[in-house]
Amino acid sequence: MLKTQFQEQVAEVIKAVKSTNPMAGSITNSVTINLVANAQLAVGGSAAMVHLPDEGEFLAMAGGATYINCGTLLPIYEATLPTVAKTSHDAGKPWVLDPVAIGIGTLRTRLLLQFKEYKPSIIRGNASEIIALAGLWQLEGGTGTSNVRGVDSTDAVLTAKDAAISLAQWTGGAVAVSGKVDLVTDGKTVIHAKGGSHFMEKITGAGCALGGVMAVYATSTTPFVAAITGTFAFNLAGRAAEQNAEGPASFQVHFLDELYKLTASEIIDAPFEIEEV
Ligand SMILES: Nc1ncnc2c1ncn2[C@@H]1O[C@H](COP(=O)(O)OP(=O)(O)O)[C@@H](O)[C@H]1O
Numbered sequence: 370m371l372k373t374q375f376q377e378q379v380a381e382v383i384k385a386v387k388s389t390n391p392m393a394g395s396i397t398n399s400v401t402i403n404l405v406a407n408a409q410l411a412v413g414g415s416a417a418m419v420h421l422p423d424e425g426e427f428l429a430m431a432g433g434a435t436y437i438n439c440g441t442l443l444p445i446y447e448a449t450l451p452t453v454a455k456t457s458h459d460a461g462k463p464w465v466l467d468p469v470a471i472g473i474g475t476l477r478t479r480l481l482l483q484f485k486e487y488k489p490s491i492i493r494g495n496a497s498e499i500i501a502l503a504g505l506w507q508l509e510g511g512t513g514t515s516n517v518r519g520v521d522s523t524d525a526v527l528t529a530k531d532a533a534i535s536l537a538q539w540t541g542g543a544v545a546v547s548g549k550v551d552l553v554t555d556g557k558t559v560i561h562a563k564g565g566s567h568f569m570e571k572i573t574g575a576g577c578a579l580g581g582v583m584a585v586y587a588t589s590t591t592p593f594v595a596a597i598t599g600t601f602a603f604n605l606a607g608r609a610a611e612q613n614a615e616g617p618a619s620f621q622v623h624f625l626d627e628l629y630k631l632t633a634s635e636i637i638d639a640p641f642e643i644e645e646v
């Protein structure tokens with residue numbers, strides 16, 4: 370696809386979400402739940418966070434897409450997460466997976482393994498998480514969880530390229546690897562997108578919020594375009610927020626303002642390169 374065709378589709382979904390206020394429900398971690406909801410609202414979406422299986426199922430059917438983030442697991446999630454993933458998959462509804470902290474504990478490993486058959490429409494993670502998920506699913510480019518050190522990446526984004534491509538080819542959706550330069554792929558085309566801010570590594574939840582925002586965009590376009598749109602929005606808003614930030618706390622405040630202010634005509638300024646696989 371041509372660069373201008375991506376830009377047109379990204380501008381379209383930015384406009385559509387602002388005018389339709391689509392709902393994307395989330396089952397997400399207790400550390401960053403508030404930032405996720407605020408980021409979803411800032412771009413024009415509607416947020417709803419739940420923990421229980423029947424409530425998750427309800428949101429999956431009522432909303433346009435669902436976000437699952439396994440950051441802080443509790444025993445109830447053993448029932449909730451597979452129910453929501455299966456409901457979304459069987460209903461043909463898009464769902465976004467953030468495999469936060471893959472490798473910690475047996476429940477997380479079991480759930481992430483189970484998600485393979487429910488084919489998340491978008492998988493979003495940092496490089497270490499994407500490599501580890503491909504490893505868990507026994508796909509090319511994946512390895513064990515040896516480089517996962519909690520929730521932060523110890524790998525460079527480009528080292529996760531093969532893992533991202535094989536995950537996308539398995540799901541038929543999109544995979545986004547975040548970092549200084551982000552990589553988004555649908556298994557055929559790879560987008561390399563620049564921008565953002567070093568402050569995004571100094572606040573917790575930039576990645577979680579990005580997954581939640583991708584779910585909002587996934588209500589209104591293809592998984593690949595939704596993942597690209599979220600990535601561009603965060604790169605532009607992060608870059609702009611840094612101009613007025615004195616540290617991580619003021620950065621987070623400015624970041625939400627910049628996400629809110631971002632328009633369809635500005636998003637076409639997001640810098641990116643296209644690579645065909
Ligand atoms: N050093 C950086 N420079 C610019 N943007 C960054 C940097 N690190 C992360 N980001 C941005 O922060 C967001 C979250 O990415 P990341 O920090 O990799 O996720 P996670 O929080 O899951 O580890 C993405 O939008 C990414 O582009």
Ligand SMILES: Cc1ncsc1CCOP(=O)(O)O
Nearest residue numbers: 398400440573574575576577
């Ligand atoms: C710190 C932490 N611990 C468990 S989940 C979580 C949040 C991780 O958020 P992000 O990956 O977006 O920085």
Ligand SMILES: [Mg+2]
Nearest residue numbers: 469520576577
């Ligand atoms: Mg993360």
